[in-house]
Amino acid sequence: MAALDTAVQTRRRGGGALTVLTWFIGLLFFFPVFWMVLTAFKRETDAATDPPKLFFEPTLEQFGNLFDAGAGTYFLNSLFATTVSTLLVLLLAVPAAYALAIRPVKRTKDVLFFFISTKMLPVVAVIVPIYVIAGQIGALDNVWMLIVLYTAMNLPIAVWMMRSFLQEVPTEVLEAAQMDGATLRQNITQVMLPMVAPGLAATALICVIFAWNEFFFAVNLTASQAATVPLFLVGFMTSEGLYWAQLSAAATLASLPVVLAGWAAQKQLVRGLSMGAIK
Amino acid sequence: MSADTATAGPPPAPAVPKKPPAAMSARRQGWRRRAPLMPALIFTIIATQIPFLVTVWYSLNSWNLVNPGSEHFVGLSNYVDVFTDRVFRQAALNTVVITGGCVLIAMALGIGMALLLDRKFLGQSVVRTLMITPFLVMPVAGALIWQTSMLDPAFGIVNYVIGLVGIDPVNWTSSYPLVSVIGALVWQWTPFMTLLVLAGLQSQGRDVLEAAQVDGAGPTRMFRAITLPHLRRYIELGVLLGAIYVVNTFDQIYILTQGGPGTASTNLPFYIYQRAFLGFDIGQAAAMGVVVVIGTIVVATFALRMLFRTFSEET
Numbered sequence: 315m316a317a318l319d320t321a322v323q324t325r326r327r328g329g330g331a332l333t334v335l336t337w338f339i340g341l342l343f344f345f346p347v348f349w350m351v352l353t354a355f356k357r358e359t360d361a362a363t364d365p366p367k368l369f370f371e372p373t374l375e376q377f378g379n380l381f382d383a384g385a386g387t388y389f390l391n392s393l394f395a396t397t398v399s400t401l402l403v404l405l406l407a408v409p410a411a412y413a414l415a416i417r418p419v420k421r422t423k424d425v426l427f428f429f430i431s432t433k434m435l436p437v438v439a440v441i442v443p444i445y446v447i448a449g450q451i452g453a454l455d456n457v458w459m460l461i462v463l464y465t466a467m468n469l470p471i472a473v474w475m476m477r478s479f480l481q482e483v484p485t486e487v488l489e490a491a492q493m494d495g496a497t498l499r500q501n502i503t504q505v506m507l508p509m510v511a512p513g514l515a516a517t518a519l520i521c522v523i524f525a526w527n528e529f530f531f532a533v534n535l536t537a538s539q540a541a542t543v544p545l546f547l548v549g550f551m552t553s554e555g556l557y558w559a560q561l562s563a564a565a566t567l568a569s570l571p572v573v574l575a576g577w578a579a580q581k582q583l584v585r586g587l588s589m590g591a592i593k
Numbered sequence: 594m595s596a597d598t599a600t601a602g603p604p605p606a607p608a609v610p611k612k613p614p615a616a617m618s619a620r621r622q623g624w625r626r627r628a629p630l631m632p633a634l635i636f637t638i639i640a641t642q643i644p645f646l647v648t649v650w651y652s653l654n655s656w657n658l659v660n661p662g663s664e665h666f667v668g669l670s671n672y673v674d675v676f677t678d679r680v681f682r683q684a685a686l687n688t689v690v691i692t693g694g695c696v697l698i699a700m701a702l703g704i705g706m707a708l709l710l711d712r713k714f715l716g717q718s719v720v721r722t723l724m725i726t727p728f729l730v731m732p733v734a735g736a737l738i739w740q741t742s743m744l745d746p747a748f749g750i751v752n753y754v755i756g757l758v759g760i761d762p763v764n765w766t767s768s769y770p771l772v773s774v775i776g777a778l779v780w781q782w783t784p785f786m787t788l789l790v791l792a793g794l795q796s797q798g799r800d801v802l803e804a805a806q807v808d809g810a811g812p813t814r815m816f817r818a819i820t821l822p823h824l825r826r827y828i829e830l831g832v833l834l835g836a837i838y839v840v841n842t843f844d845q846i847y848i849l850t851q852g853g854p855g856t857a858s859t860n861l862p863f864y865i866y867q868r869a870f871l872g873f874d875i876g877q878a879a880a881m882g883v884v885v886v887i888g889t890i891v892v893a894t895f896a897l898r899m900l901f902r903t904f905s906e907e908t
């Protein structure tokens with residue numbers, strides 16, 4: 315009994331050290347984010363200093379300046395491209411997932427494999443023709459071009475995710491509804507969708523994250539009209555180390571929507587990132 | 594990939610010379626089932642496969658956007674140039690180093706952090722929330738913070754901290770460009786791996802672990818014999834998904850090093866970007882894109898097989 319007690323005590327003490335270690339690593343990973351937010355509330359004279367300043371007189375000046383610097387257009391473009399592309403993805407993915415999950419078509423596996431294989435196609439392999447074609451049809455610097463590309467980029471993920479959620483819907487429920495004379499449309503909108511609403515939200519979250527954060531297409535295909543938030547941030551690069559506080563405020567504001575959404579939906583995040591593989 | 598288009602397209606309707614009514618309705622039934630799938634499938638084929646086919650066509654042409662009308666068919670000469678291009682080879686090597694380094698380090702750290710988080714302690718959910726944040730921060734924003742506040746030679750926090758223990762300041766992005774890029778990537782991807790492995794740990798049956806403990810298995814043995822095999826699926830998934838995304842890394846390189854100094858940290862996406870959008874050499878950039886796709890298919894096939902074999906030997 316005494317031996318067991320010491321064992322428990324040692325483990326508890328070891329556990330305490332492990333807890334400290336866990337907190338330390340967690341804070342270490344969070345530190346750059348903390349510093350970004352902190353710097354956002356500094357004056358430029360407090361931002362780049364040796365030694366770095368932890369204490370200073372906070373100011374909201376930088377956030378105010380952002381909108382004078384024209385941040386509004388970039389944020390509106392990002393908001394529009396993200397929202398519309400996510401809606402389009404869901405509109406295309408839900409019926410497709412229905413055909414692959416509830417009443418599987420022939421060669422469902424092939425179709426699923428095809429969808430996921432397009433995610434392995436490196437983006438650089440298609441950027442050249444996309445750029446040239448966009449130039450020829452006058453779609454350069456057009457937010458609709460980004461919307462089409464973001465839809466294509468997120469559709470395979472959404473099909474996989476929605477299929478995994480739809481597979482959990484008990485078929486008896488759908489059959490019962492059908493017996494009661496529900497049409498396919500009624501079956502989908504009134505019976506199935508309410509049951510997979512959390513899955514729909516998780517899928518939308520993943521699409522929003524990837525579309526909001528996308529940079530490669532945006533930097534190559536847009537200029538002044540359709541430029542999105544990542545391009546606004548990159549605009550600070552030319553001025554080198556001079557505007558760290560301004561940059562940090564922009565970076566904080568740009569990251570805020572996705573960070574908050576991700577924090578609120580941690581469980582759905584895991585499932586979404588694994589494309590539905592992890593329940 | 595592109596080669597799968599032929600097999601993965603809508604299945605051709607069986608050629609029945611004379612259609613009895615039953616077969617007719619079966620066919621109609623088949624199309625009704627397929628109909629909801631078609632918009633997504635057709636859209637994906639148009640948006641991904643057609644541009645790739647156009648890339649293949651461009652790669653057989655010499656075409657510089659700066660000289661309108663310079664386009665002419667040159668056969669495989671772009672490919673000859675690509676394979677004799679020293680920078681292309683270096684970019685390929687850098688891509689492997691960056692992807693392999695980032696995925697392996699992030700996975701190792703992710704497993705460690707997931708094991709630490711999979712215990713009951715004060716503030717467990719707070720630490721998990723802090724931990725996943727780097728993955729949620731916009732990659733461009735994260736890379737800019739690393740480039741300025743963290744790694745700046747004069748005012749960066751990293752140099753300040755190593756200065757406290759007496760190490761001279763380091764010009765990170767120019768002296769150690771690959772290390773800087775991999776560091777920023779590991780920071781972003783470790784949370785992703787942690788989340789996946791943690792989900793694996795939490796789906797583990799407690800009863801099996803308790804039974805093993807009763808049978809006198811130590812923690813190390815339990816980890817190797819029970820936990821690791823159970824985590825296999827999650828680790829594979831993390832490595833695969835991580836690799837798919839990290840191979841395409843562009844943001845961090847664009848911001849931290851611009852591929853430099855020289856071409857020391859240029860990876861394939863960044864090099865193709867330079868050739869296409871700074872050099873306007875459409876033919877060459879397209880040929881590189883095609884080579885990258887073929888390389889990805891080969892590597893993905895082999896790497897996946899090797900990974901699966903290693904894991905099945907261990908268990």
